[in-house]
Amino acid sequence: MPHPLDNPIWNALCTGTAHLAMGNEQARYVQKEAGAFAGLREYSASAFADLHNLTPTGTATVLFTAGEVAIPADWKLLVQKDLLQLVYEHPTPPAFDSTGIVPLQPPHILAMLALTAHTNPGPFLQRTIEFGEYHGIFEGDELVAMAGERLQPLPYTELSAVCTHPAHLGKGYAARLLQHQMHRIMAAGRVPFLHVLPENTRARAVYERLGFQTRRQLQIYVLEKLVG
Secondary structure, eight states: OOOGGGSHHHHHHHTTTGGGEEEOSSEEEEOTTTOOBEEESSOOHHHHHHHHHHSOTTSEEEEEESSOOOOOTTEEEEEEEEEEEEEOOOSSOOOOOOTTEEEOOGGGHHHHHHHHHHHOOSOOOTTGGGGSOEEEEEETTEEEEEEEEOOOOTTEEEEEEEEEOGGGTTSSHHHHHHHHHHHHHHHTTOEEEEEEOTTOHHHHHHHHHTTOEEEEEEEEEEEEEOOO
């Protein structure tokens, strides 16, 4: 039986992230105000055709696949990269300090957008907060670090948008936020996982110190729908 993390976006959009999903039984995508992700049950020409018909024009589409796939001619390939998938499979989470960690709510969206503009952890939009729980650390009135949940291919929950303002690096904020999220996820009976680009060695070192281990390499595709 295929592992749910071999096709994480599709399985998330069928289970824990179904509240943000649009599509059918072959192709699904995240509502565009929340993100650019899409998944196919199988990466066939028929499923790509369904996705092409379903998705709005003028927006990027992001796929995570277990290997290289053939991209049909009615899609423009913008990016293809290796992507590492790491999973925390220990029975207990690491110790953590929750001092100063606060839940982030819709009134914080502007501060979250400002922080992600400085740090570029990946696309973060007005409704990205709807993927799951986000928490952050403030210094004064400024949000300086945050982490949250994204894809939820149950029983797994992805940690994402882990970022610290460049002026506040080296204070251990990212590790504390990750540990806090890991406790929350495991308390709910789920398994934490995340994705990282191989060249992001700084972030990968933090994840590995916390006990995450590389499960496999995926491919990330960023596509643009062609019309006419």
